[in-house]
Amino acid sequence: EDQVTQSPEALRLQEGESSSLNCSYTVSGLRGLFWYRQDPGKGPEFLFTLYSAGEEKEKERLKATLTKKESFLHITAPKPEDSATYLCAVQGYTNAGKSTFGDGTTLTVKP
Amino acid sequence: DTAVSQTPKYLVTQMGNDKSIKCEQNLGHDTMYWYKQDSKKFLKIMFSYNNKELIINETVPNRFSPKSPDKAHLNLHINSLELGDSAVYFCASSRLIGVNTGELFFGEGSRLTVL
Secondary structure (H helix, E strand, O other), rough: EEEEEOOOOOEEEEOOOOOOEEEEOOOOOOOEEEEEEOOOOOHHHHEEEEEEOOOEEOOOOOOEEEEEOOOEEOOOOOOOHHHHHEEEEEEHHHHOOOOEOOOOOEEEOOO | OOOOOOOOOEEEEEEOOOOOEEEOOOOOOEEEEEEEEEOOOOOEEEEEEEEEEEEEOOOOOOOOEEEEEEOOOEEEEEEOOHHHHHEEEEEEEEEEOOHHHHOOEOOOEEEEEEO
């Protein structure tokens, strides 16, 4: 069964203080790894898809990377508006169409 | 303009009642889903429909019955509500082809509280 573990559970940063969120996964044949952002009271918003180890994707202050066992979401010089819960999900070839989510990391960026 | 819209946003009801949540997407996607998010933010898939056909049915009590009248709509009916059904229910959609099925577009959620 596919599994996703995210750490830390919560992260508090000062504005401008860069850091990384971790997503460790177990899947039988990775079809894709996905990052989402969820604001309070809203649905998750898709950020990135990573397909294979070594791949990187960037969007503004966010950069996602992928290895064979984990993915990192690097946040460079974060701003208060980056505060949200970041969710990681995987799809394997044996469970095509079914995304397995982690519990998320709640990021708080203080001004 | 909303891509995935679901109603109602909030439901408060008594144990034993029946309730429905409606979902519509205007993205032209073929696949729609229901996810449940518990108080710890854990998102778990319940059902998936592809062009009106049920393709994923996780271990969900049969009190939960999804219905898809067309590929743009997926509704969720819940019978005999229990306290443990309290959660936020998210509707989502995705393209059918290739790995893009993992790129989900979510609605804003329907928070169900069972008293």
